[in-house]
Amino acid sequence: xxxxxxxxxxxxxMLGLSVAMLLPFFLMILTSLKTMDEIxxxxxxxxxxxxxxxNYAEALQRGDWGTYVSNTLYVTIVTILVSLLINxxxxxxxxxxxxxxxxxxxxxxxxxxxxxxxxxxxxxxLVLKHIPLAGGNDLWGQGGLGWIxxxxxxxxxxxxxxxxxxxxxxxxxxxxxxxxxxxxLDGMGRVRAFFHLYVPLSKPVFATLxxxxxxxxxxxxTWPLVITNSDEMKTVQLALSMFRDENQVQWDLLMASxxxxxxxxxxxxxxxxxxFIEGIVASGVKG
Amino acid sequence: MANIALDRTIKLKAAAKKRSRKLNSDPIGYALILPFxxxxxxxxxxxxxxxxxxxxxxxNLSEIKWVGWSNYAALLHDQFFFISMKNxxxxxxxxxxxxVGLGLIFAVLLNYRLYxxxxxxxxxxxxxVTSMVAVSMIWMWIYEPSHGIANSLLEALGIAGKxxxxxxxxxxxxxxxxSVWKALGYNIVIYVxxxxxIPRHLYEAAAxxxxxxxxxxxxxxxxxxxxxxxxxxxxxxxxxxxxxxxIMIMTDGGPLHxxxxxxxxxxxxxxxxxxxxxxxxxSMVMLLAIGLITAANFRxxxxxxxxx
Numbered sequence: 001x002x003x004x005x006x007x008x009x010x011x012x013x014m015l016g017l018s019v020a021m022l023l024p025f026f027l028m029i030l031t032s033l034k035t036m037d038e039i040x041x042x043x044x045x046x047x048x049x050x051x052x053x054x055n056y057a058e059a060l061q062r063g064d065w066g067t068y069v070s071n072t073l074y075v076t077i078v079t080i081l082v083s084l085l086i087n088x089x090x091x092x093x094x095x096x097x098x099x100x101x102x103x104x105x106x107x108x109x110x111x112x113x114x115x116x117x118x119x120x121x122x123x124x125x126l127v128l129k130h131i132p133l134a135g136g137n138d139l140w141g142q143g144g145l146g147w148i149x150x151x152x153x154x155x156x157x158x159x160x161x162x163x164x165x166x167x168x169x170x171x172x173x174x175x176x177x178x179x180x181x182x183x184x185l186d187g188m189g190r191v192r193a194f195f196h197l198y199v200p201l202s203k204p205v206f207a208t209l210x211x212x213x214x215x216x217x218x219x220x221x222t223w224p225l226v227i228t229n230s231d232e233m234k235t236v237q238l239a240l241s242m243f244r245d246e247n248q249v250q251w252d253l254l255m256a257s258x259x260x261x262x263x264x265x266x267x268x269x270x271x272x273x274x275x276f277i278e279g280i281v282a283s284g285v286k287g
Numbered sequence: 288m289a290n291i292a293l294d295r296t297i298k299l300k301a302a303a304k305k306r307s308r309k310l311n312s313d314p315i316g317y318a319l320i321l322p323f324x325x326x327x328x329x330x331x332x333x334x335x336x337x338x339x340x341x342x343x344x345x346x347n348l349s350e351i352k353w354v355g356w357s358n359y360a361a362l363l364h365d366q367f368f369f370i371s372m373k374n375x376x377x378x379x380x381x382x383x384x385x386x387v388g389l390g391l392i393f394a395v396l397l398n399y400r401l402y403x404x405x406x407x408x409x410x411x412x413x414x415x416v417t418s419m420v421a422v423s424m425i426w427m428w429i430y431e432p433s434h435g436i437a438n439s440l441l442e443a444l445g446i447a448g449k450x451x452x453x454x455x456x457x458x459x460x461x462x463x464x465x466s467v468w469k470a471l472g473y474n475i476v477i478y479v480x481x482x483x484x485i486p487r488h489l490y491e492a493a494a495x496x497x498x499x500x501x502x503x504x505x506x507x508x509x510x511x512x513x514x515x516x517x518x519x520x521x522x523x524x525x526x527x528x529x530x531x532x533x534i535m536i537m538t539d540g541g542p543l544h545x546x547x548x549x550x551x552x553x554x555x556x557x558x559x560x561x562x563x564x565x566x567x568x569x570s571m572v573m574l575l576a577i578g579l580i581t582a583a584n585f586r587x588x589x590x591x592x593x594x595x
Binding site for chain 1: 312313314315316317319320322323324326327329330331332333334335337338341393396397399400401402403406407409410411412413414416417418419420421422423424425426427428429431434436439468471472473476477480525526529531532535536550553554557558563566567570573574577581
């Protein structure tokens with residue numbers, strides 16, 4: 001098909017807009033390299049005269065970033081490992097196995113897709129507070145703090161993941177019955193067939209969910225805000241949100257730490273775009 | 288005697304049926320869904336019921352007391368509840384309309400195989416991958432009244448700067464602008480995927496009939512893309528209705544409660560003032576709203592997608 005005459009002007013307009021979309025990121029990076037004098041100069045300074053990399057070193061010293069990063073990585077990795085394992089199990093069972101009440105149970109589990117976590121944060125907080133025999137609690141979940149301000153408290157509410165189950169089920173449903181028949185002929189049980197045939201086939205689903213869950217976990221703010229209270233348990237986003245000083249905001253340092261949290265993820269995204277987009281599209285268009 | 292014989296045949300038949308079902312039945316399925324269901328039950332299903340119970344109590348984390356409907360009665364006299372409801376509705380309506388509308392327009396343009404499509408898509412989608420905390424920080428700097436870029440640009444144009452996040456008249460608009468910037472790319476990506484599934488021959492036939500670009504857009508694109516629009520509206524309603532992070536970080540509901548939202552009220556009541564029961568009744572209002580949206584989805588959504 002030949003290109004239409006308006007393609008060039010529209011392309012230019014959209015390219016211009018896309019630069020405008022990125023402007024906040026440019027400002028973030030440029031500001032992170034300015035001195036406070038340039039930031040508070042009477043005329044707006046676009047590009048700093050001398051790149052002030054010291055801002056990054058100083059931003060890292062404001063707070064225990066090593067702890068925040070390792071907390072977040074730990075929570076992210078455990079959430080991904082556990083939830084992918086149990087989500088793929090459940091997705092396989094819902095798609096390929098026959099058992100009584102299967103469809104009802106699947107429909108019921110979709111409630112997890114509809115209810116946003118903000119709406120149940122109070123009861124979930126209380127459930128975690130009353131986990132038996134944890135954090136000084138007795139057998140009846142009384143007396144202590146349970147999983148409040150702990151890794152388990154940060155992880156447990158995110159493990160179920162109805163979306164993952166939904167995505168795995170969709171994928172497994174497309175796999176033809178012949179595969180199961182062949183597995184049966186080879187004398188494979190259901191569970192072995194899952195590990196030896198289904199898991200290798202579903203690498204793209206795993207990749208998509210890793211990309212989506214890693215981003216969500218790294219970016220999470222509300223739940224760490226609710227469930228943690230000590231500095232040792234802070235995650236990166238929570239730490240960033242509390243970075244501001246009470247009186248005067250140190251924009252250079254704030255933008256330096258924001259840059260450090262944003263840029264790695266953007267680079268990762270640029271290289272794994274396909275999986276992000278596939279996941280997003282799978283949730284929207286095919287769902 | 289006849290009765291016993293009949294009884295026997297029925298029993299035999301039932302047993303045979305059971306056996307054949309057993310052949311095709313995989314009880315291992317229960318074991319495979321068990322871990323998932325355990326977490327779902329404890330952290331999603333039970334909390335919904337628990338929240339309902341809490342909404343009928345007064346609870347400050349030490350003493351719990353059944354109070355019947357009084358939290359709901361108090362809700363009707365709570366001016367902050369009504370302000371937050373109004374803010375949430377305005378926020379949702381504006382953010383959703385703009386992101387869905389602009390999302391469709393930009394997606395249609397991108398679908399013309401423009402130059403630099405990949406780059407354009409990447410830059411529009413980048414804010415979606417960025418955390419709301421980082422986005423809020425960046426935009427607070429943009430909105431900074433005396434040194435931020437927003438006012439610097441306005442003043443260069445000879446327009447007086449605004450106090451943005453510190454002005455009750457502008458704060459909500461400023462937050463909405465930020466949210467649109469963040470969410471637009473998501474809508475575009477979904478719409479582009481939907482546009483690519485529209486059969487090309489519809490447009491070719493229309494072109495043969497002499498329909499121009501604009502008429503094709505209104506008579507083919509919009510009707511064909513209806514299920515996607517519906518999906519974006521339903522999920523967008525729920526998502527935007529739960530706006531919290533940017534509010535908490537950028538304005539903390541202020542100034543003068545001009546940006547407080549329902550979830551912000553829930554957070555404050557529950558985790559700053561420890562009025563757990565009252566906050567739970569606010570959550571029930573949210574649950575009810577989400578239930579209504581979902582019910583509407585089932586009622587009208589199915590019809591929309593079968594038409595497509």
